[in-house]
Amino acid sequence: MSLSTEERGIIIRLASLSLSLSVLESGLPHVIPFLRLGLGNIALLWGLGRLPGALFILLCALRWLLSAFMAGTLLSPYGLAGLAGSAASCLAMLLFHRLAGKRLSYYSLSPLGSMASGAAQLLVSSLVLSTSVMGLLPLMLTFNLASGLVTGIIAAKAEAHLVLDAGDASTEEGGRWTGLALLHIPLIIITALADKPWVLLLLFLAALMSCHLAGRRIRPGLYAVSFISVVLFNLLSPSGRIIASFITEGALMDGIRKGLVLLSLTALSQSFAASGLRAGGLPGQVLTAYGRLNAALFQEEGSFKERLRRLMSGQGQDKGGGDRPVRTMPRVLVLTVAALIALIA
């Protein structure tokens, strides 16, 4: 697949814009973990009419990869659910756009993508966490119909302000795989296979320690909400001896185990993201452009309207620099010891 300079520019511009819009959205309060407005989809919608099908899929894939990588969820079940959601949304929008041509506008393409994404995410979550997650389907699809309509309206109204040609983004950085990053892969396999709660707890604590040593911010709220919701969802399908009103022993133990797996994988994924991998090629260029947009949004002076205008026109100063891996040896030690204990147990 060869890219023309123009297509490459459009992909870099829209992928970085989509990432920035997601960051903008993460500033808004999240009422329920699963339900999101999906502002990042706006930039993808603009790609529909401008890129051929294969390149539109490339745009969506880049966006998923980089957002999962930066959020540190790439290797966790969240990343898997996100991948299913992104893929379903991308294919649904592309399919309907190709079938109906320009007779369908953002007003219906956006809700279609949003609902496909929601259904796919729940399906994957129900496989990983608990089948009772599927009970959320009506609520999720209703919410996504509304949120998809909102983002579709924004996409329609804001498109006139979009400047695609945002100068060159040709700063390339070489790829760098470190042993520390590779160490995470066996650990993730061990976590997925482990079933003793104390082993999972150990792996979780080791991964948290690794995040802490790397100086990555640990968000206790994220872990607490994940764990509690997995346990609650499992309690909804009772099994085993009744301990208290609706709590059964089997479901509780199962919930705790699945919750610990999710916590460990999330923490390991966060630790992986702090392993000093640098992306090269197209992903690297998107990240550079994204860094510029974020600077335009958050670091430079101006009213909110002025910041949004800079975001849409793609202006901004590259602040440069990146996080280098720190304290690699203690992290390798902590993770290796945890892996060995888990293997012996």
Add this chain to the structure above:
Amino acid sequence: MQVAGVFVCHHLLAQAHQQVVIIDDMGKPSHLDIIILILLAMLLVPLWASLDVGGGSMVSIHADGGQWLYPLDQDRTVEVEGPLGVTTIQIEDGSARIISSPCPTRSCMRMEASMSPESLVCLPNRVSVSITGGPEDVDVIVY
């Protein structure tokens, strides 16, 4: 009368023809958009209606040691302790049976329970197995 009918038909056809307007701008809603949105909203109605609040049938086991609850649609064998010994309950193919019991008559092993409100009782070992939840369109059960 007929002339008026033809006129109305012609008018509707003309309207239907006008609806297929291909627009250049993806930022402007078309008639097809409205149809898709209505279809999507209609899709939600059966989803909400099929929302299974109570869940499926459950097997509820009472014994001296407490109460156990298992889904009827998952095969498994459960052992509970009573004053005489261990009673073994098997859940298989959507029905529950007592497959071994320490009681003298073993009359509890002759029946099976598969829907609410059927139940199995072993009085000597103080074990009862009942089906709860699930479809409840039974008017009357005669033994």
